[in-house]
Amino acid sequence: MPNTENRKHPTAKTATRRGRTDGDATRALILEAAGQLFAERGYQETTSKAICAKAGTNIAAVNYHFGSRDELYLAVMNEVMQHLLNLDYLARIAGSGDTPEQKLGQMIDGLVQGLIDERSWHPRVWAREILTPSPLIDRILETETLPRVEIAMPILAEITGLSITDVKLRYSLLGLMSPCLMLMVINPDLPTPLKPIFQRPAQEVAAHIKAFVMAGLHALAAEAR
Incomplete structure (x- = not known):
C-alpha cells in the first residue's frame, strides 16, 4: 500500500499563484489580440467578441480582465506607448549626465x-488614434502623451535656451514630433515617396532626423540669444 503521508498536496497559496499565472497569460493574449485588431480595424470597428475570438478566450474575458472594451483600449494604448517610448527609459536618459x-x-x-526595425502593430494603433481619434483621446493624451512631453520639454529648453513657459519652445516640440509622427502614420508597405526610408537602417534614418531636429533647435537657440 503506497505511503501517502509525505505526498505533497497543492496548497491554497500554490493554487492562487497558478490561477494568477493563468490569468496573466490570458490577459496578455487578450492584449495582443486587441492590439492587432485595433491596428487593423480601428477603435470603432473592433468588438469585444472579435477580440475574444482571436485570443481564443471566453466572450466575457474582456470585461473580467479589463472591466470594459474602453479600458482594454486604454491598456493597449499604454502598451503602445511603453513599446515606442518607455517612460522608465526616457526618465533614465533625462536623469543621466549626458548633454x-x-x-x-x-x-x-x-x-x-522601434518604428523602422520592428514592424509590429504598435505604431499602427497610434497612427489610427492620431488620424481618427477615439472618444478616449483626452484620457490617452493625459495619461500617455503628456508625461513623455514633460520629460522632453526641459531638454528642449536646455538646448534652445528658451524658458519652459515660452510659447516658442512649442515650435521646438513641433519640429521634434513632426518627422517621428510621419514615420508612424505612413504605411511602410504602400508605394509612397517615403517608402525607401523604411528600407534603410534605423541608425541611418535616426541620424538624418537628429540632424534636421538639432539644426532647428540650434536656430531657435541663436534667435533667442
Missing part, C-alpha cells in the same frame, strides 16, 4: 528603431 543634445539623440534613436 541635452545627447539625451534627445538617444530618445530619437530609441523611437526610430
Whole structure:
C-alpha cells in the first residue's frame, strides 16, 4: 500500500499563484489580440467578441480582465506607448549626465528603431488614434502623451535656451514630433515617396532626423540669444 503521508498536496497559496499565472497569460493574449485588431480595424470597428475570438478566450474575458472594451483600449494604448517610448527609459536618459543634445539623440534613436526595425502593430494603433481619434483621446493624451512631453520639454529648453513657459519652445516640440509622427502614420508597405526610408537602417534614418531636429533647435537657440 503506497505511503501517502509525505505526498505533497497543492496548497491554497500554490493554487492562487497558478490561477494568477493563468490569468496573466490570458490577459496578455487578450492584449495582443486587441492590439492587432485595433491596428487593423480601428477603435470603432473592433468588438469585444472579435477580440475574444482571436485570443481564443471566453466572450466575457474582456470585461473580467479589463472591466470594459474602453479600458482594454486604454491598456493597449499604454502598451503602445511603453513599446515606442518607455517612460522608465526616457526618465533614465533625462536623469543621466549626458548633454541635452545627447539625451534627445538617444530618445530619437530609441523611437526610430522601434518604428523602422520592428514592424509590429504598435505604431499602427497610434497612427489610427492620431488620424481618427477615439472618444478616449483626452484620457490617452493625459495619461500617455503628456508625461513623455514633460520629460522632453526641459531638454528642449536646455538646448534652445528658451524658458519652459515660452510659447516658442512649442515650435521646438513641433519640429521634434513632426518627422517621428510621419514615420508612424505612413504605411511602410504602400508605394509612397517615403517608402525607401523604411528600407534603410534605423541608425541611418535616426541620424538624418537628429540632424534636421538639432539644426532647428540650434536656430531657435541663436534667435533667442
